[in-house]
Amino acid sequence: MLTGKTVILGVTGSIAAYKIANLASALRKLHADVHVLMTKNATNFINPITFETLTDHKCLVDTFDRNFNYNVEHVSLAKKADVVMVAPASADVIAKMAHGIADDMLTTTVLACKCKKIVSPAMNTQMFENPITQDNLKILEHYGFEVIQPAVGMLACKDVGAGKMPEWDVLLDYIIRETAYEKDMAGKKVLVTAGPTQEAIDPVRYITNHSTGKMGYAIAEAASLRGAEVTLISGQTAIPVPRFVTCVPVVSAKDMFREVIARADEADIIVKAAAVADYRPVHAAEEKIKKQDGDMSIALERTDDILSYLGEHKREHQFICGFSMETQDMLENSRKKLGKKHVDMIAANNLKVEGAGFGVDTNVLTLITKTSCKELAMMSKKEAAHCLLSEILSYM
Numbered sequence: 001m002l003t004g005k006t007v008i009l010g011v012t013g014s015i016a017a018y019k020i021a022n023l024a025s026a027l028r029k030l031h032a033d034v035h036v037l038m039t040k041n042a043t044n045f046i047n048p049i050t051f052e053t054l055t056d057h058k059c060l061v062d063t064f065d066r067n068f069n070y071n072v073e074h075v076s077l078a079k080k081a082d083v084v085m086v087a088p089a090s091a092d093v094i095a096k097m098a099h100g101i102a103d104d105m106l107t108t109t110v111l112a113c114k115c116k117k118i119v120s121p122a123m124n125t126q127m128f129e130n131p132i133t134q135d136n137l138k139i140l141e142h143y144g145f146e147v148i149q150p151a152v153g154m155l156a157c158k159d160v161g162a163g164k165m166p167e168w169d170v171l172l173d174y175i176i177r178e179t180a181y182e183k184d185m186a187g188k189k190v191l192v193t194a195g196p197t198q199e200a201i202d203p204v205r206y207i208t209n210h211s212t213g214k215m216g217y218a219i220a221e222a223a224s225l226r227g228a229e230v231t232l233i234s235g236q237t238a239i240p241v242p243r244f245v246t247c248v249p250v251v252s253a254k255d256m257f258r259e260v261i262a263r264a265d266e267a268d269i270i271v272k273a274a275a276v277a278d279y280r281p282v283h284a285a286e287e288k289i290k291k292q293d294g295d296m297s298i299a300l301e302r303t304d305d306i307l308s309y310l311g312e313h314k315r316e317h318q319f320i321c322g323f324s325m326e327t328q329d330m331l332e333n334s335r336k337k338l339g340k341k342h343v344d345m346i347a348a349n350n351l352k353v354e355g356a357g358f359g360v361d362t363n364v365l366t367l368i369t370k371t372s373c374k375e376l377a378m379m380s381k382k383e384a385a386h387c388l389l390s391e392i393l394s395y396m
Contacts, residue, residue: 013041088122125161183227311342
């Protein structure tokens with residue numbers, strides 16, 4: 001995923017420095033070229049040999065260390081870096097970076113870098129909340145640094161509050177978002193619906209379907225990684241929400257319909273990947289359930305047709321994609337849906353095809369528009385999400 005990308009990790013004097021060993025290892029597994037710079041204080045918390053073993057590069061601490069090939073090391077690193085992350089970032093180093101003080105290898109290299117710079121503060125709560133530190137963080141943001149807000153919890157000093165550095169996997173997500181994909185969707189607002197809806201029969205039972213939300217969540221994550229501002233309207237799933245996506249949880253089709261129409265006008269791209277329950281019980285709230293011959297007989301009515309509403313109220317330059325899951329006559333039924341719903345694209349699959357549909361990590365999609373029909377091979381839902389978005393962009 002990160003092949004050809006150069007990542008600089010700046011480690012300062014904090015007990016949280018040990019977490020960066022896991023981060024460096026994870027980046028190498030994604031094939032990134034990782035270089036670690038440490039302050040002298042940081043070497044009291046973790047040995048540079050640890051990072052040298054993980055990255056296959058000398059861990060730089062001393063600006064005037066002569067034990068490496070001749071070049072102006074901080075400049076050469078700065079030129080090839082795709083992203084710099086200073087984590088953990090102490091109050092001292094934050095102050096230095098904010099005011100352009102470059103008195104060691106880490107701060108000198110950061111000052112020379114033109115790439116994106118990310119800072120993850122880690123310190124005692126009182127130090128973090130001190131107005132001086134807060135002002136310094138605002139200065140960094142003014143100069144284009146991204147500041148990761150610290151977690152709240154018990155710190156090494158046994159105080160409880162803000163100042164705890166997030167876990168390494170959180171930091172990894174920030175680096176992936178910055179470097180893994182071209183930002184060809186920057187400036188676009190994307191609205192995605194995902195997951196199943198539930199229609200209550202009574203306080204205990206409900207009507208739903210087998211949707212897991214995996215495809216919709218993959219689309220939301222892919223759009224976010226490509227620079228879009230993403231809102232995900234989701235039925236109840238067991239999937240964690242992608243980190244840089246705004247999620248609006250819903251339960252019923254009516255809930256989803258309400259949330260979609262409230263946000264649809266602002267969206268440039270809408271992808272309806274949710275498997276909305278087609279019917280809901282009539283008067284379910286009043287528990288008007290009839291029993292005939294021991295079987296339950298429930299009066300049903302159709303739920304709101306979200307895709308039809310979106311197609312009928314489509315704005316100029318807005319692109320709408322719906323999903324079609326069929327068990328027979330996939331192309332014919334999907335083309336009918338494309339015209340009937342007045343949308344720009346239908347992403348169709350056949351639930352009887354191995355590797356497609358609900359509950360699996362792969363999908364087999366056919367992307368249908370008024371002028372084309374593009375069949376995708378079986379691939380992971382994450383890969384399919386990127387193919388779908390690339391196809392959408394080709395029409396915009």
